[in-house]
Amino acid sequence: MLPAILFKVITMHTRIYLARHGETLWNKSQRLQGQLDSELTPLGENQALDIANNLVAKHIDLIVSSPLGRAYKSAKICQQELNVEHQIEYDLIERNLGIWQGEELQRIKGLPAYNECLKEVTSLAIDDLEPALSCGQRILKSLKQLANENTGKTLLVIFHGEALRCLLFLLGKKETSNAFQLYKNGCIVTLDFDVKTQRFTTVQDKL
Structure with a gap:
């Protein structure tokens, strides 16, 4: 594993937490x-x-967050500690869950479309829910843009559990559980972006 400083200097990669x-x-x-x-x-x-x-020892260059208040406030708390710039990226907003927003998860679990909508990643469009596949593609596009704009830098991106589930499915992590079960609040996943191949890979990075 390259030290954080060497990673910045000798690679054409972007590290995203x-x-x-x-x-x-x-x-x-x-x-x-x-x-x-x-x-x-x-x-x-x-x-x-x-x-x-x-992440103090990871030499974060920039914090990026979703515009939603819970991600924004989390980012501001991190900014106070890390003393770096914070910017908002609107395409990192959480998946739109339509008429399910505000509902208790236990009630939603009883609906016929629950598994396909919240445990799988498909193009299913039901009522006014954003398809999980579309959400993952939106997040992936946004992160690629950020990675290309910040080559050689290390970013902290603070966003949402369901969006993270949809993204990581596209990167090969094909889980079949809901975001509550998979990604706890405050969890960190490390990605490496290769500018040459334009591909993300997940990294086992000791934090």
């Missing part, structure tokens, strides 16, 4: 947020602080 925002009130009660929002809990604020503390 993807983090899920800290816990919110709706996360705590297992309600689907989608593009709605709720406040960070005290635990969520501490989880955001932990993200920053875990």
Whole structure:
């Protein structure tokens, strides 16, 4: 594993640390947020602080976040600790869950479309939900643009659990569980972007 400084100097790669925002009130009660929002809990604020503390030695150059309040506030907490610029990227917004937004997960689990919508990644369009495949493609496109604009740098991207699930499916992590089960608040996933091949790979990076 290359030290962070050497990684910046000798490669034409971009390192991206993807983090899920800290816990919110709706996360705590297992309600689907989608593009709605709720406040960070005290635990969520501490989880955001932990993200920053875990990445201090990684020499973060830029923090990028979704515009939604829970990701934005998590990013601001990290910015205070890491002392780097923070920018908003609107295409990193969470998947639009349409009429399911605000509903309790336990109730949604009983619906016929639950598995295909929230445990798989398909092009299924139901009611006004954004298809999971479309969400993953949107996130992937946004991250590629960021990676190409910041070659040789190390980015912290703070966004959302369902969007992360959809993205990682496209990168080969074909899980069949929902985002609540797969990606805890404050979790970090490391990606390496090769500018030459225009491909992302997941990295086992000790934090």
